[in-house]
Amino acid sequence: MHPLLIIYHELLQRYGKQGWWPLFACVGGNPTKTGSLQGYHPGDYSYPKNERQQFEICAGAILTQNTAWVNAEQALINLRTLRAVTPKSLMTLPDQALKKAVMPAGYFNQKAKKIREFTQCYLSLQGRAPTREELLAVWGIGNETADSILLYAYKIPVFVVDAYTKRIFSNLGFVDADAEYDEVQEIFTRHVPADMKIYQEYHALIVEHAKRHYGRGLDWKQCPLYRKYRRAPEKISLRWGSAGSLRAVAW
Template sequence: MANSSILMDIYERLLSLYGPQGWWPLINYAGSPPTKTGSIQGYHPGNYDLPENNKQIYEIMLGAILVQNTNWKLAEQALLRLNYKTGLDPEKILQLNINDLKETIRCAGFYNQKANYIINITDFFIKLEGSTPQRKEILAIKGVGEETADSILLYAYHKPEFVVDAYTRRIFNYLDFINEKAKYKQVKELFELNLPEDVPLFQEYHALIVEHAKRHFIKKPYKDETLQEFKIG
C-alpha cells in the first residue's frame, strides 16, 4: 500500500502545476476558467459549494452519463443541446420521443445506449424527491458503473467517494503504485485509505489527474518527468 505522504506530495505537485480545477463544470455557471485543456466553460475553481440546487444535481447526473466513453467537450455539446430543447427539466426529458432524444445527444456517441441510460437515471432522480442516494442504489441503475456512480456521489452529492478513471490507472500504474490489471475497488481503496476523507481534496485530485494525463499520458510510451521522482518501482 502506498504511503499516504507520497500521495499527498503528488497531489501538491499537480496542484502547483495546474491550480484548482473547478470540476464538475455546470453549463450555466459563469466561472473563471482554470488552466485546462479542452473546454473552459462552467468551471468554478475554489468554489466547492456547488451544486446549489436539484437542477444542478440533475445536470451533473446527465453529464456523468453523457461523458461515458467520450471527452467532456462532446458531452458538453450534448448537454447544451438537451438544455436548449428541455431546459434540463427531468419531466420534459422523459416526454421527449426516444428518437428525438437520441438525435439530441448523438454528438456524445453511443447515443442509442445513452438515451436509455438518461431515461433510467431521470426516473431514478425523480423518485429520489431530493433525498441523497446510496452508492448501491445508483449502481443498480442500468447504465451506471462504478466510475459514473462515484462521479455522481462525489460531485453532485458531496460524498467522499474517490473517482477512478482510465487516466488514474495510467498514471499510477506508470508510477508503480498499482498493477495494470488492478480492479476498480483496489485503485479506489489506494486513495481512500491513504488520504484524508475530504470531498474538496477528492474532487481536486481526480480533476488534476485528468488534466495531467491529457498532457502526458495520451500516447505510449509514457514519459513524465514532472512526477518521475515519485516512481516507486
C-alpha cells in the same frame, strides 16, 4: 505524508484548482459552453447550487462515458436548448428527440436509455441522495459514473477512479496494472483524507495531468511525476480481495 498525498499537492501546485464539475454558464439566459469563463468555478465548492445543476452533473457524468467532454458538452447543450435538462421534461421528451440531442456524445442509443433509466431513479429519490448501491443498480451506471455522481453532484467524499488513474498510478508503481476498480479506490481512500474538496480536485487534476502527458505522441515517461515519484512495486504484501481471494499487491 503519504506519497499519494504529496503527489496531490504537486499536481495542485502545477495545474491549479480545476473547478470541476463543469456547469453551464448562462449568458442572457442562453446556455453557453461549459467551462467558458463562468462555467468552471475554481476554488468554489458550493456547487451544485440547486437541483437543476445537480441533475445537470448527473446527466453529464453519463454522457461523458468513454467520450471527450466537448462531445458530451454538445449533447448537454442540445438538451438544454430543448429545456430537457430536468427530470420531468426529460421523461416527456420523445425517444427520437432524446437520441438526436444526445447524438454528438456517441453511443446515442445506449446513452438515451441510460439517461432515462437514471432519471427514473432520480425521481424516485424525492430529493435525497442515492446510495452507491442504488446508483449501481441503475442500468448504464457503473463504478466510475456512480462515484462521479456521488462526489460532484452530492458532494459525498468518494474517490473517483478512471482509466487515467489506473494508468498513471500503475506506471508509478502504486497499484497493479490489472488492479480492479475497488482495489485502486481503496488505496486512495486509505491514504488521502476523506475530504470532498480534495477528492474533487484530485480526480480533476489526474485528468488534467493525463491530458498533458498521456496523449498520443506524448511520452508519459517524461512526465514530472514519473521522474520524481516512480517506485518499483517491490514490497509485496498479501491482501484479501473483495471476492475473498488472496492476491499480492504492491505496498
